[in-house]
Amino acid sequence: MTELPDQAASQVRLAAVRLSRRLRAQKSDDRVTDSQMTVLMHLSKHGSLTLSELAEAERISAPSMNRTVDCLETDGHVVRTPDPVDRRKTNITATDSGREIVAATLHKRNAWLTERMHELTPAERATLLAASEIMDRIATQ
Amino acid sequence: MTELPDQAASQVRLAAVRLSRRLRAQKSDDRVTDSQMTVLMHLSKHGSLTLSELAEAERISAPSMNRTVDCLETDGHVVRTPDPVDRRKTNITATDSGREIVAATLHKRNAWLTERMHELTPAERATLLAASEIMDRIATQ
DNA sequence: ATAGATAGTTAGCCTAGCTCATTAGCGGTG
DNA sequence: CACCGCTAATGAGCTAGGCTAACTATCTAT
Numbered sequence: 001m002t003e004l005p006d007q008a009a010s011q012v013r014l015a016a017v018r019l020s021r022r023l024r025a026q027k028s029d030d031r032v033t034d035s036q037m038t039v040l041m042h043l044s045k046h047g048s049l050t051l052s053e054l055a056e057a058e059r060i061s062a063p064s065m066n067r068t069v070d071c072l073e074t075d076g077h078v079v080r081t082p083d084p085v086d087r088r089k090t091n092i093t094a095t096d097s098g099r100e101i102v103a104a105t106l107h108k109r110n111a112w113l114t115e116r117m118h119e120l121t122p123a124e125r126a127t128l129l130a131a132s133e134i135m136d137r138i139a140t141q
Numbered sequence: 142m143t144e145l146p147d148q149a150a151s152q153v154r155l156a157a158v159r160l161s162r163r164l165r166a167q168k169s170d171d172r173v174t175d176s177q178m179t180v181l182m183h184l185s186k187h188g189s190l191t192l193s194e195l196a197e198a199e200r201i202s203a204p205s206m207n208r209t210v211d212c213l214e215t216d217g218h219v220v221r222t223p224d225p226v227d228r229r230k231t232n233i234t235a236t237d238s239g240r241e242i243v244a245a246t247l248h249k250r251n252a253w254l255t256e257r258m259h260e261l262t263p264a265e266r267a268t269l270l271a272a273s274e275i276m277d278r279i280a281t282q
Numbered sequence: 283a284t285a286g287a288t289a290g291t292t293a294g295c296c297t298a299g300c301t302c303a304t305t306a307g308c309g310g311t312g
Numbered sequence: 313c314a315c316c317g318c319t320a321a322t323g324a325g326c327t328a329g330g331c332t333a334a335c336t337a338t339c340t341a342t
Contacts, residue, residue, distance in 0.1 A: 006247060006248045006251050006255055008255075008258065008266065008269075008270055009251040009254040009255040009258055010247065010251050011270065011273050011274070011277075012254060012258070012269055012270065012273040013164055013250075013251060013254055014179070014273075014277065015272075015273035015274070015276040015277040015280065016157050016160045016161045016164060016273070016276065017161045017164065017165075017175075017179075018199070018200070018276070018277060018280035018281060019157045019161075019276045019277070019279060019280040020157045020158045020160075020161035020162075021161075021199075021200070021201070021280070021329095021330080022200060022279075022280040022281075023154055023157060023158065024158075024297090024330080025200075025330080025331090033296095033297065033298085034158070034297085034298090035297080035298065035299095038155070038158075050320075050321090051320070051321060051322090052319090052320065052321080058159070058162075059159070059162070059163060059166075060162070060298085060299070060300090061299075061300060061301080062320075062321070062322085063299095063300075063301080063302095063321090063322070063323080063324095064298070064299055064300070066321070066322060066323090067298080067299095067322095068298080070322090086307080086308070086319095086320085087306080087307060087308085088306065088307045088308065088319065088320045088321070089307095089319095089320060089321085090320080090321065106147060106151065107147045109151075109154075110147050110150040110151050110154060113150040113153060113154055113279075114147055114149075114150040116279045116282075117149060117150055117153070117279075120275065124275050125149065127268060127271045127272050127275060128149075128153055128272050128275055128276070129149055129152065129153065130268045130272070131156075131268050131269050131271070131272030131273070131276075132152050132153040132155075132156035132157070132272075133152070133156070134261065134265050134268060134269055135156040135157065135159070135160045135269070135272075136152075136155065136156040136159060136160070138160060138163075138254075138257045138258075139156065139159035139160040139162070139163040140159060140163075141257075162298090162299080165299080165328090166299080166300090174327095174328065174329085175328085175329090176328080176329065176330095191289075191290090192289070192290060192291090193288090193289065193290085201329085201330070201331090202330075202331060202332080203289080203290070203291085204290090204291075204292080204293095204330095204331075204332080204333095205329065205330055205331070207290070207291060207292090208328095208329080208330095209329080211291095224289095227288095227289085227338080227339070228289095228337080228338060228339085229288065229289040229290070229337065229338045229339065230288095230289060230290085230338095231289080231290065283342100284341100284342090285340100285341090285342085286339105286340085286341085286342100287338100287339080287340080287341100288337100288338080288339075288340095289336100289337085289338080289339095290335100290336085290337085290338100291334100291335080291336080291337100292333105292334085292335075292336100293332105293333090293334085293335100294331100294332090294333090295330105295331075295332085295333105296329100296330080296331075296332105297328105297329090297330080297331100298327100298328090298329095298330100299326105299327080299328080299329105300325105300326075300327075300328100301324105301325090301326080301327105302323105302324085302325090302326105303322100303323085303324085304321100304322080304323075304324100305320100305321085305322080305323100306319100306320085306321085306322100307318105307319085307320080307321105308317100308318080308319075308320100309316100309317090309318085309319105310315100310316090310317090310318105311314100311315090311316085312313105312314090312315090312316105
């Protein structure tokens with residue numbers, strides 16, 4: 001592994017891409033898309049956030065996040081309220097509808113992966129969980 | 142973890158999606174896109190394959206794979222040759238140009254992740270590598 | 283001979299990322 | 313106080329890469 005870092009990276013890359021693709025294919029109902037769901041989760045965890053904060057949290061560009069928030073706003077799952085102090089900023093908050101979706105959708109959304117993880121050995125699950133922490137650190141650093 | 146399978150799955154899901162997104166953002170030159178590169182790698186490893194075989198290998202639909210192969214063909218990196226035995230089938234083969242790209246691009250493509258993995262401890266790298274095998278198994282099962 | 287299955291393809295849709303450019307508001311300096 | 317440069321949000325338009333539905337050609341089995 002140390003002598004073949006490229007191949008190790010290649011293997012990790014392929015696995016991450018394939019799993020992510022497979023996860024997206026499991027669309028499990030719903031009322032919101034995957035990226036919208038991520039934003040709603042973030043908002044119900046952290047309360048009101050600005051567009052830039054949301055974009056940075058997911059490491060995507062502000063215009064990309066703007067579109068996602070637009071859709072959520074149109075569907076009534078978030079509201080934009082201008083910041084009273086700095087009027088350039090817009091605070092984005094989940095509505096009751098948005099919070100309700102998070103509560104209702106979370107386990108449905110993860111059902112496929114949860115089931116797959118059930119079929120693993122405890123050691124494999126532990127490895128996966130440990131790795132997910134590392135992957136997230138790499139991805140958001 | 143066993144008592145909170147949804148949260149474990151959620152963590153793994155987020156990590157996979159975020160890492161995959163981050164990886165895609167590292168586009169590193171080039172002459173081919175990410176999915177084209179994956180196909181070329183597959184072809185140079187396994188020789189001639191049909192469209193369906195390629196689609197199944199990556200667990201995507203035939204039309205999706207068809208588009209990727211179209212682009213590769215237009216750019217001269219693969220050729221389609223009708224199967225002499227079963228004329229419904231089309232064998233897809235990498236050209237010299239395609240193989241050359243695989244050789245030249247592999248390490249560039251993984252440079253970002255390779256570098257990140259270098260910053261990990263050996264134990265973390267081992268965890269990541271072990272997890273990638275599990276993730277790939279889940280994704281392609 | 284024909285009916286059904288299979289392989290590839292075309293057309294058209296969707297999600298979700300991006301850059302570039304614009305508008306509005308903020309803060310500091312001549 | 314006027315202006316300049318920075319920041320926040322947004323609009324426009326592009327791209328990659330998934331999908332389904334529907335068509336054609338071919339094969340296979342009855």
